[in-house]
Amino acid sequence: MSLPFYVAPEQQMKDRAEFARKGISRGRSVVVLRYRDGIAFVAENPSHTLHKVSEIYDRIGFAAVGRYNEFENLRIAGIQYADLRGYSYDRRDVTGRGLANQYAQQLGAAFSSGIDKPFEVELSVAELGQTADQDQIFRIGFDGTIFDEPGFTVIGGAAETLHAAIGKSFAADADLGDAVKLASAGFSDGVALEVAVLDRTRTQVRTFRRVGTVELNQLLGNH
Numbered sequence: 701m702s703l704p705f706y707v708a709p710e711q712q713m714k715d716r717a718e719f720a721r722k723g724i725s726r727g728r729s730v731v732v733l734r735y736r737d738g739i740a741f742v743a744e745n746p747s748h749t750l751h752k753v754s755e756i757y758d759r760i761g762f763a764a765v766g767r768y769n770e771f772e773n774l775r776i777a778g779i780q781y782a783d784l785r786g787y788s789y790d791r792r793d794v795t796g797r798g799l800a801n802q803y804a805q806q807l808g809a810a811f812s813s814g815i816d817k818p819f820e821v822e823l824s825v826a827e828l829g830q831t832a833d834q835d836q837i838f839r840i841g842f843d844g845t846i847f848d849e850p851g852f853t854v855i856g857g858a859a860e861t862l863h864a865a866i867g868k869s870f871a872a873d874a875d876l877g878d879a880v881k882l883a884s885a886g887f888s889d890g891v892a893l894e895v896a897v898l899d900r901t902r903t904q905v906r907t908f909r910r911v912g913t914v915e916l917n918q919l920l921g922n923h
Contacts, residue, residue, distance in 0.1 A: 716811060716818050720842035723820025727765035728752075728891070729856030731883035732824045732849075734835050734872040738900045738907070739826045742883035744856075745894035753896045755908035757782040757794050759828040761898050765856040766821035766842075774803060774821065791905075796827025800838035800846055808844020818842055822855040828898035828907050832872065852883075862886045877919040880911075884920075895919075 728744035730752055741753040741763050752771075756762045756778050764771035781802055782794045803823055811818040823840040837849040847853070851872055854862045865886050874882070876897065884893055895911040902909070911919070 712814065713812075716814075717843065720811070720818045720820050724766045724822050724842060724855075725857040727822075727856050729854060729858050729862055729887070730763045730765055730824065731852065731854050731862065731866065732761075732763055732826050732837055733852035733866070733870065733879055733883055734832070734837070735876050735879035735897075736832075736873050737876065737897075738828055739835055739837065739898040740876060740879045740883065741826070741894075741896045742880055743894040744884075744887050744891045746892045748892075751894060753894055755896075755906070756799060756825070757786065758791060758905050759898060759907050760794065760796050760799060761826045761828075761896065761908055763824040763826075763855065764821055766819070770819050771821040771823065774806070774819075774823065777806070778803065778825075796825050796836045796838060800825045800840055803840045804844045804846040806844075807840060807842060811843040822859075824849075824853055824855050826898060828900060832900075858886065877921075880916070880919050881921075 730743040732741050741761055743752045745752050750768055752765065753763045754775055762775055762778060778799055782799060786794045807819050810816055819842055822842060825838045827836045829835045837853055839847040839849055839853045839855060852866060852870055866882055869882055880895060893916060895916055897909060897911065898907045899909055
């Protein structure tokens with residue numbers, strides 16, 4: 701009778717992390733950043749139907765990179781969590797921090813279980829505050845690690861390079877056009893953009909809106 705193959709726990713965790721990183725590195729990047737009137741989501745996305753940026757709740761947006769089917773399931777779970785909490789308690793009890801913690805627990809449990817494969821996704825959750833200093837941006841890693849990002853964050857394959865480049869010129873009081881230009885400056889030439897915002901100037905309860913092609917071309921100075 702042969703003995704089962706033994707893998708040290710430390711090596712197993714390294715292998716799982718490497719597996720997840722490889723999957724995420726193949727995904728095109730998303731930048732989430734504050735601007736003068738809210739929070740912008742700027743993604744490299746050639747698809748017009750498979751969104752990487754979505755609304756979760758009134759003042760909360762979601763962005764993801766990696767395996768589409770995995771982060772789409774997480775997006776739906778986030779909406780269900782937010783709807784249930786808002787219905788059971790109060791809409792004000794639905795927060796970006798609470799949602800980010802839910803995602804962190806789910807991703808962390810999958811990563812450390814050793815049974816199923818880890819999620820090949822990286823997420824960002826942003827909440828629009830009543831004032832600019834109350835805005836919150838969170839980044840959640842494949843292993844459930846959660847980071848509170850004060851001004852902007854980048855997720856995806858080229859995250860480190862883009863983060864360094866954006867950090868040199870980032871300004872939270874920039875207008876939307878400058879924010880989109882800064883976020884997309886490091887993207888591949890000619891790549892299609894998916895852009896959405898949490899807009900503090902909107903009078904509706906729901907602050908999320910997508911930026912259409914015409915508006916995007918105006919923001920980028922394209923004619």
